Amino acid sequence: MPSAHAERVIHEAAEHNMLVGDKETTTTQMTEYYADTSVVKDRWWIWTIILGFGGIAAILFYYFVLNPA
Secondary structure (H helix, E strand, C coil): CCCCCCCCCCCCCCCCEEEECCEEEEHHHHHHHHHCCCCCCCCHHHHHHHHHHHHHHHHHHHHHHHCCC
16 A cells, blocks of 8 residues: 655644533633643752751751760
């Protein structure tokens, strides 16, 4: 059998209905929804460093100040 040539066509301005969960919406509304989301920066490591230094300080305080023997 001879091979068939297929070319993908993407229509950027086309709008169609779609089902998201149990809500019917359009592609335009979903594009606006995802464009408006802001990025939350992940800064958990700052609190980890602060708590780590606090723990080390508490251990050093115990061994050198409260228990000098």
